[in-house]
Amino acid sequence: MTVVLVPYHLDEYFPDLDVPVVPTSVITPPLPDGTPWERMAYLYEYVADAVRRGCRDGCPVVASGDCTTALGTVAGLQRAGLDPAVVWFDGHGDLHTPESSRSGYLGGMPLRMLTGAGDPTVAERIGLWPVSEERMVLVDARDLDPPEKVYLAGSGIRRCPVQGLAEDVLPDGAVYLHLDFDVVDPADLSGLRFPAPGGPRLAQVLAAALQVVRTGRVAAVGLACTWHPGRVGARARALTDPVLAALGRAT
Template sequence: MTVIAVPFHLDEHLPDLELPLSPGRSIAPALPAGSPWERMAALYEEVAEAVAADVTAGRAPLVVSGDCTTSLGVVAGLQRAGLRPALVWFDAHGDVQTPETSTSGYLGGMPVRQLVGGADRTVAQRLGLADVPEQDVLLVDARDLDPPEAEFLAGSAIRRVPVGDLAGAVPAGPVYLHLDVDVIDPRDLPGLLFPVPDGPRLPAVAAAVRHVLAACDVVAIGLACTWKPGSGADRGVAELARELGATA
């Protein structure tokens, strides 16, 4: 088991990010000047190197960070280790925006689109990230979609299922399991950066995650700790995080 902390939200270092479990390693380099994507490319290069080293040594990493974009480095690292993982992506959001479709311009709403070959390509090109085929991506929940995201997914091979309907839907082969904690209903996890009401409750999410762990060859896990400082949300998911850490 390897727990790797990446205490960043996008290119902002969060040295006081409250984590639900203790890491064995923290990746927190001084980032170079440049655009946010250029800075994140430098950060995710280190993430990719660490993930590739762990997988090559027979260890499954659990990467804990403050956002979902860190997944670009994780998947690049898996590919460097010779794997072509499918994605099982738990999130309240679709994360399939592009710079052209996003009304907010929030970069953290784009990583799934980047992983399948769209949106800004700065990080992908820097890391040598190969496109993940759309049919190898399973979005779990994604209940909060902007119209451009819904339109993209309607014409895409990406699959989307509710948290309770994973049986028979999970992909074969190696899997990168990504869990953005905002998939959990904010009644059970207050303090989220981007809360979305009417979501699955924490026990249902935990059961679904256990199903993926049991049914799939999970080769890496990403845990996006998308909460506000001092919210106590880290304690709310501590038990689930320990389960993930014991599996990684």
């Protein structure tokens, strides 16, 4: 199994980012000057190619410090000839565009960008094709901004709580499984950058993630290690160890 580490939060390099997996490769190219999206597009070109190659050995796993790395992972699956659906575990929606975001935080935009919306810089650079809203499931996302709620009300994205994830909710075909650790209630996982209180316990998230893996259709997994470096990694293994073990059996 290919396990790729991308030790960045957006375009900022974090060499001491602790992740709950042992990588088989680490992506750390010197990023060029430019806007954050231009720098990230350059980085995600490497991610997409690593995922494409990793598909030869089963289900690649990509660990990084944010959710935007998913853009490169999905592009890599597409390069491998797959048309992946998206099952996105997150305490937040990640559904903003530059126009809707009050903070301008780029990490709040990747799921919307996977639909083809938002800044086109990354998609154009790495050849990312839009994923249909109808082939996306947003799991949890209890912390939504008003523009995200408005968007979801009119979109084809299905939304469900962790404990409500069932077989009939999952999209058909190959699946990109995205696990942002802030989906877990901070009572079980402290040190997160953007904790969202009132969420599911770690064991509940694990049970739901395993349900997705056991379909045998997970083509890649993204681990968004959205914590301050050196704060969480070891404790998160209670989620990743069983998921990776199940992936090995499913593969």
